[in-house]
Amino acid sequence: MSHTYLVQWTIKPKIAPRPWLACNRCRAARPFEPSGKTRLNANGRRLDAWLIYRCCSCDSTWNRPIFERRHIRDIDPHTLNALQTNDEAWIEKVSFDLDGLRRDAGQIEEFSEVHVQKTILNPAAESSPPLEIVLDLAMKTSLRTERLLSMELGLSRKRIAILEEAGRLSTAPSGKNALRRPVKDEMRITIDLAGEADRNAILSRAGP
Numbered sequence: 032m033s034h035t036y037l038v039q040w041t042i043k044p045k046i047a048p049r050p051w052l053a054c055n056r057c058r059a060a061r062p063f064e065p066s067g068k069t070r071l072n073a074n075g076r077r078l079d080a081w082l083i084y085r086c087c088s089c090d091s092t093w094n095r096p097i098f099e100r101r102h103i104r105d106i107d108p109h110t111l112n113a114l115q116t117n118d119e120a121w122i123e124k125v126s127f128d129l130d131g132l133r134r135d136a137g138q139i140e141e142f143s144e145v146h147v148q149k150t151i152l153n154p155a156a157e158s159s160p161p162l163e164i165v166l167d168l169a170m171k172t173s174l175r176t177e178r179l180l181s182m183e184l185g186l187s188r189k190r191i192a193i194l195e196e197a198g199r200l201s202t203a204p205s206g207k208n209a210l211r212r213p214v215k216d217e218m219r220i221t222i223d224l225a226g227e228a229d230r231n232a233i234l235s236r237a238g239p
């Protein structure tokens with residue numbers, strides 16, 4: 032039996048990363064955003080697929096390769112079906128795939144705005160159990176752990192630092208400066224709030 036008040040935070044970035052590219056029409060480097068559309072071209076049994084981006088200033092397009100000149104038998108059927116049906120969920124996933132975008136674009140603008148959905152996995156007991164937060168990230172984000180805690184729990188950065196120094200706030204995986212790094216999937220944050228005057232307010236913000 033777990034002796035923590037355990038909550039899961041499912042984190043979803045709000046804005047897809049934007050590559051900065053030389054726009055022919057603007058004659059300057061501009062951010063491009065995903066249009067939510069793909070293009071699929073067939074040349075015999077070989078296919079090309081792209082995700083279409085638009086210049087934020089002039090609507091010029093950039094085609095980000097998903098695959099090129101690939102034989103139809105080498106394409107995952109789920110991917111092919113998603114491309115043929117313009118599957119919104121799949122397109123969104125590719126739009127937020129930062130590592131995939133890095134292969135095709137040099138400079139990328141990342142956003143730290145996220146939507147956080149909170150679920151209670153183990154309810155709080157009457158006593159003062161530590162608060163444990165487990166993160167669930169479907170997509171990468173540049174949001175730092177410290178900033179997430181500050182926003183969602185209403186704790187100042189100074190207070191987070193004090194709790195950390197006192198050994199009352201820890202992360203797993205741990206490591207130097209873990210709080211200053213971007214949040215990670217399956218990361219666990221444990222906070223001992225015993226004796227804190229606003230403990231109940233913090234616990235209520237931690238849950239849904």
Ligand SMILES: [Zn+2]
Nearest residue numbers: 054057086089
């Ligand atoms: Zn442009």
